Amino acid sequence: MKITKVRAVSYKVQNAMTGWKTSLGGHDTHEMIFLRVDTDEKASGVGIASPGAIFISGDTGTNHLELINNRFGPAIVGADPFDLEGIIARLDSIVHGAERAKAGIDLALHDLMGKALGVPCNRLFGGVVHPRVRVTRLMGMYEPKEMAEKSRALAERGYTALKLKVGTTVREDVERVKRVREAVGPEVTITIDFNQACSPKEAIRTVNAMEPYDVALVEQPVKATDLKGMALVRQSVSPLVMADEAVNSATEALKIVEAGAADVISLKIPKMGGIFKARKAAAVCEAAGIEYLVGTAPGSRLLDAANVHLAASLRNLRLPCEIGEFERMANDPCAGLEIVNGFSSPPERPGLGIEVDLARVGLAE
Template sequence: MKITKVRAVTHEVQNVITGWKISLGSKDNHELIFVRVDTDEKIFGVGVASPGAIYISGDTGVHHLELINNVLGPAIVGVDPFELEAITRKLDSLTRTAERAKAGIDLALHDLMGKALGVPANKLFGGAVHEGVRVNRLMGMFPPREMAEKCKAVVQQGYTALKLKVGTTLKEDVERVQRVREAVGPEVTITIDFNQACFPKEAIQRIQKMEPYDVAIVEQPVKAADLKGMALVRQSVKPRVMADESVNNSVEALRIIETGAADIISLKIPKMGGIFKARKVAAVCEAAGIEYLVGTAPGSRLLDAANVHLAVSLRNLTLPCEIGEFERMAGDPCKGLEIVDGYSRPPAGPGLGIEVDLGKIGLEK
C-alpha cells in the first residue's frame, strides 16, 4: 500500500458558549483543517489539525493549508502509510516545528491504518487498558456568578470534573473558584488553569487563598519558560501542578521532570504532532513515574475520538481527561462520539471510528 494523495481543507466551528475567554485572549470561532490521505488500494483516512488561536499557537490556518498541501503532503506520496517512524522523520526534516499541521496528517494515517486492518485505532498501539475515561469539561473565564451557573449546568449533565479558566485578579479568581465549588458541591473534581497568567509568588498567593475550595490541580500557573518559578509554586501549594504550555515534546517533558517543575504533564495531540509523538511523551512520563492526562484543543469529534483512543491505551492514566469539548461546538461535520454519564469510550469502528461528512467539507473525492 502506498500513499497517492494528501489534501487539506479549512472548516470553521463556533463555540455555542459565547464570550469564552482565557487569560491570554478570547475566541468564539475555531478554524479546523481537515486532512485526507488516499492510497493506491482505495483506502483513505481522515484527520484534523487544530491551528488554535494565534496567541496560543503562534500559527494560522492559512499556514497549515500551505504546509500540508504543498510541503508535507507531497513529501509522503509514494510512502507506505504504516511506516510512521520514517514518515515522522521525513516531516521533521522539512520543518522544525509546525507540529499542529503534522498532527493532522498523523491522525489521518491512524484512521487509514485502522481501516486497512479493520481495527479501532487504539489497537495499532497496544489496545485499550481502560474501558472508558472520565471527562473533564472546561469552562471559560466568565464573571464569578455567571461562571458558577454555567458550571452547575454542565455538572447537571452528568460530569464530575471541571477545569476553570482563571487569571484576572486575586479577588476575582478566588471568588470564581468559591462560587463554582458552592454551586457544584464537594464531589466534583476542580482543576484551575492560569494559562501562564501569574508570576510565581502571585500564583502561590492565589492558590493558597483557594485552599478552602478543594482545588485538585493547578495548570500552568507561570510562563512556559519559567521552570524554576513553576517548581517554586509546586513546592509551595497543596494542589498538584500540571505543565501544559511548557511541554510540547519529549525533550521538554524531560526538562520538567529534571527540574521538578510539575506533578502532571498534559498530553495534547495537536501541539505534540499527533498520537505517535504524544505516546513518546507518555513513555517519558511513565519511565519517570510522573502522572499525565490527555488535554484538548476544542473543535471536532474527530479530534476527541483520537484523544479517547490515546487515553484508553495509557497504562498509568488515573486522571479525568479533556475529551468532551466538541459538545460546545456548532458546525462539526462529524458524528459517532458522545459522552455518556460523564465518561467517553472509544468508537468501536475501524480507524478513528468517526463518520465525517466529506461533502460538507469538500473532501468527498
C-alpha cells in the first residue's frame, strides 16, 4: 500500500458558548484544517489539524494549509502509510516545529491504518485499558455569576469535573471558584487554568486563597519558560500543579521532570504532533512516575475521538481528560462520538471511528 494523495482544506467552526475566553484572549470562531490521505488500494484516512488560538500557538490555518498541501503532502506520497516512524521522521526533517500540522497527518494515518485493518485505531497502540474515560469540561473566563450558572448547567448534565479559566485578579479569581463550588456542590472536581497569567508569588497567593473551595489541580500558573517558578508554586500550594504550555514534546516532558516543575503533564495531540509523539511523552511520564492526562484544543468530534482513543489506551491514566469540547462547537461536520453521564468511550468503528461529512468540508472525491 502506498500513499497517492494528500489534500487539506480549511473549515471554520463556531463556538456556541459566546464570550468564551482565557487570560490570553478569546474568539468565537475556530479554524480547523481537515485533511485526507488516499492510497493506491482505495483505503483513505481523514485527519484534523487544529491551529489553536493564534495568541497561544502562533499558528494559523494558512500556515497549516501551505505546509500540508505543498510540503508535507508531496513528501509522503509514495510512502507506506504503516511506516509511521519513517513518515514522522521525514516531516521533522522538512521543518522544525509545526507540530499541529504534523498532528493532522498523524491522525489521518491512524484513521487510514485502522480502516485498512478493520479495527479501531487504539488497537494499533495497545488497545483499550479504560473502556470509559471521565471527562473534564472547560469553562471560559466569565464573570463569577455567569461562570457559576454555566458550571451548574454542566453538572446537571452529569459532568463531575470542570476546568475553570482564571487569571485576572486574586479577588475575582477566588470569587469565580467560590461561586462555582457553591453552584456545583462538593462532589464535582474543580481545576483551574491560569494560562501563564501569574508570577510565582501571585499564583501562590491566589491558589492558597482558594483553599476553602477544594481546588484539585492548578494548570500552567506561570510562564511556560519559568520552570523554577513552576517548581516554587508546586512546593507552595496543596493542589497538583500541571504543565501545559511548557510541554510540547517528550523532550520537554523530561525537562519538567528534571526541574521538579509539575505533578502532572497535559498530553495534547495537536501541540505534540499527533498520537505517536504524545505516547512518547506519556512514556516519559510513566518512567518518571508522574501523572498525566489528555488535554484538548477547540475542535470537532474527529479530534476528540483521537483524544479518547489515546486516553483509553494509557495504562497509568487516573485523572479525568478534556474530551468533550466538541459539544460547544455549533457546526461540527462530524458524527459518532457522544458524552454519556460525564464519560466518553472510544468509538468501536474502524480507524478513528468518526463519520466525517466530506462534501461539507470539501474533501469529497
